[in-house]
Amino acid sequence: MYQIVTKRSLNPTVSFMEISAPAVAKKAQAGQFIILRVDEQGERIPLTIADYDRQKGTVSIIYQIVGATTKKLDQKQQGDFLCDFVGPLGNPTRTEGLKKVCIVGGGVGCAIALPVARKLREQGCTVHSIIGFRNRDLVLLQEEFETCSHRLTVVTDDGSYGTKGVVTQPLQAALEAGEQYDEIITIGPLIMMKFVVATAKPFGVPTTVSMNPIMIDGTGMCGGCRLTVGGKTKFACVDGPDFNGYEVDFDEAMQRSSTYREFERHAYEETCNLLNKEVK
Amino acid sequence: MSVNMEPKKYEMPSQPPEVRAHNFLEVALGYDEATALREAERCLNCKHMPCVDGCPVKIHIPAFIQKVREGDFEAAYQIIAQASSLPAVCGRVCPQENQCESKCVRGIKGEPVGIGRLERFVADWHNAHVAQPPERPQPNGHRVAVIGSGPAGLSCAGELAKKGYSVTVFEALHTAGGVLVYGIPEFRLPKAIVQREVDTLRALGVEIRTNTVIGRTLTVDDLFEDGYEAVFIASGAGLPRFMGIDGESLNGVYSANEFLTRNNLMKAYLEHSDTPIVHAKRVAVVGGGNVAMDAARTALRLGAEEVSIVYRRSLEELPARREEVEHAMQEGIQFRLLCNPVRILGYHNADDPRDARNGSVVGMECRRMQLGEPDASGRRKPVEIPDSEFLLEVDAVIMAIGTSPNPLIKNTTEGLEVNARGGIIVTPETGLTSRQNVYAGGDAVTGAATVILAMGAGKNAAQAIHRALTQAVE
Structure with missing residues (x-):
């Protein structure tokens, strides 16, 4: 069992949890993920590591309530326990030798981008960050990004905060202005990453994307997380989760991520109904 | 004692196909005592024991069948348990027709003795009638790490624990059992049976650490640093x-x-x-x-x-x-x-x-x-x-x-050699890899094979580890 050391809400649908998992904390690196199960009936879900503290033996996750499992997870409070917590899984984000990088994060993906931005900053890299959200209420981790970025641009779809627009607009502007990035690292919804890659490509800037497909074991056994990268079948859990964005078949990844949409919608509604009953 | 010359094995009762096609309950239902006795009477108790040659873990088959004939089912169980760490599992999923039963003299004219069915009967009888866990052996002070809790890992762990080793099994998933739990369905191998076998190993003193991925959470070198003297890699077949x-x-x-x-x-x-x-x-x-x-x-x-x-x-x-x-x-x-x-x-x-x-x-x-x-x-x-x-x-x-082999352990263990297919290279008799004190067996070595071959590899490696560690002391 893995105890929740701290929990706080970051915005109406996104929460932060710090979990006691010394073995995971000891090895965790930016870009890796964990798999957890809330309880004995629970499904295994992958979540990217948002932070870790080797001394305290804790690993932090940031999750958005999107379905039944994240809803159940969010019912857990400080001091409660999670049934299973395994990791660190996947390969760390490769940062060696990078001198100037643009980080592009979208929504809850910013939580995953932050440790990468921090690591780059610590190694003396120039970090430009572009973070995007649907609206003002959903803005996350702005202060944290300010601390580790040399330049930060916040955009919202509806213009209720920061600049109105999507993340590709400031990226396009920066590239057109002649910014020379060694690499663009983007983490967020599939559709956003697809367009970040499309924006970067004409400028020839290498672009790394972080994939978070449906997964069960996370160790290379089930093959559920397969993606087509450069025309070859790759497994996000052992070969990724980071891939060369130019080579990823995003349309296929988006289609595969919808496999259980109906099931998930039902499960979410049922969980909400159940929780409402418990409250009454 | 007279031999029952019935040319055919006694039928195994099972759920009718039209019923079982709609449920996840076990298909085969097992012999009752009377049928087990009659089937046991078909054994010729051959002096040269060809059936034992066909068994990868060398169960003393005629001896256990003899005990079944005598109605001493617990004694029969103890004979099987000396050689096999998972009797109730093997009785269900072993391809006996290619192993022990293929060598049975009764098979020359008629059907061989239903060794698998008798093994299953004995193991189920024990599980139903004997609640007492096995005695924990005197610790010998040596520590061994086993990677993977599938048939190879459990078999190696059981064998070493019986000799007094302090054994830790590292499992990547949240439940122990490997392919016995995630792969073989409930209707062929009820999970309660796997759980019971795992509990027996725990009673022998085996520690099972779930949610630990070797190659990620810990490496093989970390295990040696932690004080384990030998490591057995039984991480299974790999990527589909x-x-x-x-x-x-x-x-x-x-x-x-x-x-x-x-x-x-x-x-x-x-x-x-x-x-x-x-x-x-x-x-x-x-x-x-x-x-x-x-x-x-x-x-x-x-x-x-x-x-x-x-x-x-x-x-x-x-x-x-x-x-x-x-x-x-x-x-x-x-x-x-x-x-x-x-x-x-x-x-x-x-x-x-x-x-x-x-x-x-x-x-x-x-x-x-x-x-x-x-x-x-x-x-x-x-x-x-x-x-x-x-x-x-x-x-x-x-x-x-x-499947093709999982690269996680190979990529994080320097000096561990693999073949062109990615399978770990070992000395066949011992399971010793290219790294000192690192052994491997099961599907990680052979590619996808059977439960019993994996168990045989686990048992052989346990014996080799025992020899290596006791020699090192002397």
């Missing part, structure tokens, strides 16, 4: 293979590993499970091994109306156990033999990109095959028949065509 044909990424195409894991480990077949699985009406399973049979029969139990095995050779070459093939046929699984998939077709509504069915499987195009000259494996090579394509209408496809 796909055919490389069009449409394999469509929604509704599974590897057998994923399909079975969702159902068996994550219990997707139960109402209260949070893990989803596609409930398809028409399912094609590609492949002809035991895993393919398990996947097909699972799909049927999940409510499919039509399930086909698609296999490119003929019935004769089908690698699955005969018994599994027969069970599958009785349950109504279709066998589309000499038939090879060409591509998988998906639904595509060009007018509505938001149509929820977009990207899901609607069919599989197959080509008919014929058998040509024998290939390197000695089996006749399937050759395509030109212009023989036909469409199989299905809404799910399960690929059960094998």
Whole structure:
């Protein structure tokens, strides 16, 4: 069992949890993920590591309530326990030798981008960050990004905060202005990453994307997380989760991520109904 | 004692096919005492014991059958348990027809003694009547790490624990048992039985640490630093293979590993499970091994109306156990033999990109095959028949065509040599790898094979580790 050391809400649908998992904390690196199960009936879900503290033996996750499992997870409070917590899984984000990088994060993906931005900053890299959200209420981790970025641009779809627009607009502007990035690292919804890659490509800037497909074991056994990268079948859990964005078949990844949409919608509604009953 | 000269094995009672096709309860129901006694009386108690030669863990078969004849079932169990760490499992999933029973003298004129059925009877009798856990042996002060809690790992751990070793088993998943839990379905191997065997090992002092991925959470070198004197790698078969044909990424195409894991480990077949699985009406399973049979029969139990095995050779070459093939046929699984998939077709509504069915499987195009000259494996090579394509209408496809080794441990263990296929290279008798005090066995070495071969490898490695560590002390 893995105890929740701290929990706080970051915005109406996104929460932060710090979990006691010394073995995971000891090895965790930016870009890796964990798999957890809330309880004995629970499904295994992958979540990217948002932070870790080797001394305290804790690993932090940031999750958005999107379905039944994240809803159940969010019912857990400080001091409660999670049934299973395994990791660190996947390969760390490769940062060696990078001198100037643009980080592009979208929504809850910013939580995953932050440790990468921090690591780059610590190694003396120039970090430009572009973070995007649907609206003002959903803005996350702005202060944290300010601390580790040399330049930060916040955009919202509806213009209720920061600049109105999507993340590709400031990226396009920066590239057109002649910014020379060694690499663009983007983490967020599939559709956003697809367009970040499309924006970067004409400028020839290498672009790394972080994939978070449906997964069960996370160790290379089930093959559920397969993606087509450069025309070859790759497994996000052992070969990724980071891939060369130019080579990823995003349309296929988006289609595969919808496999259980109906099931998930039902499960979410049922969980909400159940929780409402418990409250009454 | 007189020998029962009945030429055939006593039938194993089982659930009728039309009933069991709709439930996940165990198919075979096991002998009762009277039948077990009669079957045991068929044993000639041969002095040269050919059956023992056929057993990868060398169970003293005539001796245990003798005890069954005497009605001393617990003594029979103790004889099996001396050699095997998982009696109730082996009695169910071992391919006895290719092993002990293939060597049985009674098989020359008639059917061999039902050794597997008797083993299962004895193990089940013990589990039903003896609650007392085994005695914990005197610790010998040595520590050994075992990677993986499947049949090879459990067998190695059990063997070492009985000799007094302090053994820790590291398991990546949240439940111990490896393929016995995620791969083999409930209707062939009830999970309560696996749990019972794991509990027996715990009673012997084996520590099982779940949620620990070697190669990620810890490395093999970390284990030595932590004070383990030897490491046994039993991490299993690895990544599922796909055919490389069009449409394999469509929604509704599974590897057998994923399909079975969702159902068996994550219990997707139960109402209260949070893990989803596609409930398809028409399912094609590609492949002809035991895993393919398990996947097909699972799909049927999940409510499919039509399930086909698609296999490119003929019935004769089908690698699955005969018994599994027969069970599958009785349950109504279709066998589309000499038939090879060409591509998988998906639904595509060009007018509505938001149509929820977009990207899901609607069919599989197959080509008919014929058998040509024998290939390197000695089996006749399937050759395509030109212009023989036909469409199989299905809404799910399960690929059960094998695995390729998992790179995690190899990539994080310097000096661990693997062969061209990625399997860990070992000395056959001992399981010793290219690294000192690192042993390996089971599917991680051989590629996908059987439970009992993995157990044999685990047992041999345990004996080799014992020799190495006790010699080191002397």
